[in-house]
Amino acid sequence: MDNDNASERSHVERDYFLCRLSDLSERQTLELDINERQLFAIRQNDQLYAYWNSCPHMGIPLNWMPGKFLDLDGELLQCSAHGALFQIESGECIGGPCVGDELSAIALKQEGDQYFIAAGQPLPAPLVNLRAAALRDLD
Numbered sequence: 001m002d003n004d005n006a007s008e009r010s011h012v013e014r015d016y017f018l019c020r021l022s023d024l025s026e027r028q029t030l031e032l033d034i035n036e037r038q039l040f041a042i043r044q045n046d047q048l049y050a051y052w053n054s055c056p057h058m059g060i061p062l063n064w065m066p067g068k069f070l071d072l073d074g075e076l077l078q079c080s081a082h083g084a085l086f087q088i089e090s091g092e093c094i095g096g097p098c099v100g101d102e103l104s105a106i107a108l109k110q111e112g113d114q115y116f117i118a119a120g121q122p123l124p125a126p127l128v129n130l131r132a133a134a135l136r137d138l139d
């Protein structure tokens, strides 16, 4: 029986077109939602890296503004909540409250200059909705 509830899916059910490498300039990011999960990709040194947009510290999105994922120096990914810093190429946290943890990398499929989110990989848990949790606590 098919499950039509995207939030309850456990795997990416098909390839999703992400972008062409040439669509992004150096360290430019791109955001996308699939199956009610957020992800982002970033180009660095002619490589494309993609991660689920969920900070390992609290399971909330890294960015508070669209497309804003980098620290002030533009060298590292930075979580806007508590400032955790992550290597672009590995997703490893090298500063902040979750040092040693990693962003959850996304497997990409490349066809020429085009990149796709590869089918079959596990989906992360849905993002934590802090506002909804706070409102529940008030009940």
Ligand code: FES
Residues within 6 Å of the ligand: 055, 056, 057, 058, 059, 060, 079, 080, 081, 082, 083, 084, 096, 097, 098
């Ligand atoms: S939620 Fe990202 S550093 Fe705390």
